[in-house]
Amino acid sequence: MKMKNAIDTANRREFLRGGLRYALLAGLGAVTATVAARQQVRLPGQTCINAGICRGCTAFADCGLPGALSAKLALKEGAP
Amino acid sequence: MRRLLHRLCPSSSRWLVLGALLLLNTVSRLAAEPRFPPPDFSETNHRIPVTTTPGARALWLQYADVAVLLACLAVALWLIYRKRSRRGVFWLSLFSLAYFGFYRQGCICAIGSPQNLALGLFDPSYAVPFTATAFFVAPLLVALFAGRAFCAGVCPHGAIQDLVLVKPLKVPLWLEHALGLVPFLFLGAGLIYAATGTGFVICRYDPFVPLFRLSGRFFVLMAGGAFLVLGMFVGRAYCRFLCPYGALLKLASLFSKWRVRVTPDTCTQCQLCEHSCPFGVIREPSAGALPPQFLGRERRRLGGLLLLLPALIAGGAWLGSKLSVPASQLHPAIQLAERYVRQQKAPAPYGVQTADALSLQRAEENPEAILTAAADLRQRFKLASALFGGWVGLVLGMKLISLSLRPSRTDFEPDRGACFACARCFLSCPNERVRRGLMPASELPLPVGGNAGLVT
Numbered sequence: 001m002k003m004k005n006a007i008d009t010a011n012r013r014e015f016l017r018g019g020l021r022y023a024l025l026a027g028l029g030a031v032t033a034t035v036a037a038r039q040q041v042r043l044p045g046q047t048c049i050n051a052g053i054c055r056g057c058t059a060f061a062d063c064g065l066p067g068a069l070s071a072k073l074a075l076k077e078g079a080p
Numbered sequence: 081m082r083r084l085l086h087r088l089c090p091s092s093s094r095w096l097v098l099g100a101l102l103l104l105n106t107v108s109r110l111a112a113e114p115r116f117p118p119p120d121f122s123e124t125n126h127r128i129p130v131t132t133t134p135g136a137r138a139l140w141l142q143y144a145d146v147a148v149l150l151a152c153l154a155v156a157l158w159l160i161y162r163k164r165s166r167r168g169v170f171w172l173s174l175f176s177l178a179y180f181g182f183y184r185q186g187c188i189c190a191i192g193s194p195q196n197l198a199l200g201l202f203d204p205s206y207a208v209p210f211t212a213t214a215f216f217v218a219p220l221l222v223a224l225f226a227g228r229a230f231c232a233g234v235c236p237h238g239a240i241q242d243l244v245l246v247k248p249l250k251v252p253l254w255l256e257h258a259l260g261l262v263p264f265l266f267l268g269a270g271l272i273y274a275a276t277g278t279g280f281v282i283c284r285y286d287p288f289v290p291l292f293r294l295s296g297r298f299f300v301l302m303a304g305g306a307f308l309v310l311g312m313f314v315g316r317a318y319c320r321f322l323c324p325y326g327a328l329l330k331l332a333s334l335f336s337k338w339r340v341r342v343t344p345d346t347c348t349q350c351q352l353c354e355h356s357c358p359f360g361v362i363r364e365p366s367a368g369a370l371p372p373q374f375l376g377r378e379r380r381r382l383g384g385l386l387l388l389l390p391a392l393i394a395g396g397a398w399l400g401s402k403l404s405v406p407a408s409q410l411h412p413a414i415q416l417a418e419r420y421v422r423q424q425k426a427p428a429p430y431g432v433q434t435a436d437a438l439s440l441q442r443a444e445e446n447p448e449a450i451l452t453a454a455a456d457l458r459q460r461f462k463l464a465s466a467l468f469g470g471w472v473g474l475v476l477g478m479k480l481i482s483l484s485l486r487p488s489r490t491d492f493e494p495d496r497g498a499c500f501a502c503a504r505c506f507l508s509c510p511n512e513r514v515r516r517g518l519m520p521a522s523e524l525p526l527p528v529g530g531n532a533g534l535v536t
Contacts, residue, residue: 021335035200
């Protein structure tokens with residue numbers, strides 16, 4: 001009897017876990033699909049992720065925006 | 081048992097490997113310097129042109145990063161579930177540290193990728209890079225089905241902390257529970273600041289990326305060093321108590337289809353696995369069913385907490401909305417507008433041409449635009465802060481509920497959410513050692529209690 005209860009509890013928990021897993025999977029799919037769909041209608045180009053502050057920005061190395069290019073030029077020329 | 085694990089990856093060799101990687105990085109940077117001085121054009125007055133447009137990273141290289149990520153995830157799964165090899169996971173994490181850490185310099189990384197998606201969802205002009213989406217989705221997908229394989233062998237942040245782990249100390253459970261909330265709060269803050277366009281705070285305060293790049297802000301570099309020193313005694317302190325992506329992976333792996341098991345056979349409850357885990361995630365078997373007289377009290381407590389949850393969310397949202405003004409002051413546009421208003425109230429002479437002074441002078445050319453943008457942002461922040469407050473309430477409420485639930489474990493098992501799947505515990509299990517032929521079956525300890533080996 002005890003064993004049967006334990007197995008029932010385990011089955012119930014597995015069922016709930018499975019349901020939540022696929023709900024999360026659906027959420028993940030929805031977010032990805034939304035981002036991918038928006039990607040298609042965008043103009044080419046980049047948007048600054050750090051409000052124009054290049055110092056310490058993680059995207060600085062790969063950034064091709066005018067501000068970043070100026071900052072790179074200034075760094076190359078030895079400006080402070 | 082511990083001696084054997086230490087022999088597999090002794091701490092001295094970890095230090096050597098870490099030193100070699102740092103040296104390799106420095107040498108590669110030195111090698112990148114020009115080996116010959118530029119020619120002298122002083123007679124012709126010719127100026128060597130300066131490159132103004134840096135070459136973007138080739139698209140195929142970006143696809144290669146994603147391919148490496150997927151391959152590493154696949155190898156990690158194979159090593160954890162099929163080979164059950166700690167040594168393999170260790171070498172894979174070293175490769176990931178070298179590739180994603182020192183070669184790619186921590187960018188692109190999965191930890192910051194939720195911010196890209198948050199900004200992409202709320203700012204129609206921002207194009208989320210394909211790599212950011214892939215780095216966000218792939219580890220989470222794996223976690224939904226097979227736990228935190230990404231943390232085990234693919235994340236460079238985890239790998240660098242594993243290298244410095246010398247003498248892991250046990251963190252008290254109450255402290256573990258309390259600090260375990262921080263990643264969820266940091267995740268919420270990171271998403272809110274990304275969605276409002278303030279900046280990517282998760283990346284900005286990442287303590288290990290400046291170490292990979294050997295440059296960065298002093299405060300963050302110091303934080304990285306402090307985490308490494310702390311990591312000598314507290315296993316993966318950053319992953320456990322700060323990593324926002326770890327919070328997402330923890331949630332996903334709570335519902336994973338498969339999970340790491342210490343032994344594929346019967347648990348003898350010898351507790352050796354519990355002592356082998358430096359992160360304290362092996363949980364002991366539950367005490368069994370509660371006596372009927374306590375059941376009512378437990379249910380009432382759970383019911384009360386479920387009723388409290390909406391109140392916590394609403395209270396958090398209200399408090400968050402009240403704190404929207406200080407929260408918004410991190411946004412540069414709002415900072416500029418506030419500086420402009422202060423300047424108008426009490427004009428101060430412009431001194432040195434700093435960036436702040438220049439931006440203020442430019443703001444004076446079109447103050448309407450700056451003030452309107454700041455007012456719009458303040459409105460957005462009101463909603464964002466309320467959402468963040470609600471998120472804090474939800475996190476606290478869910479934590480209280482999870483603490484009041486009684487787990488049903490019959491054996492020593494890794495915690496589904498907290499386990500990094502690092503495979504350290506495998507060889508600590510006598511059954512596993514017998515299975516691999518490392519120990520005769522006659523030396524196996526006898527199972528303790530009547531519930532050993534029950535399927536849960």
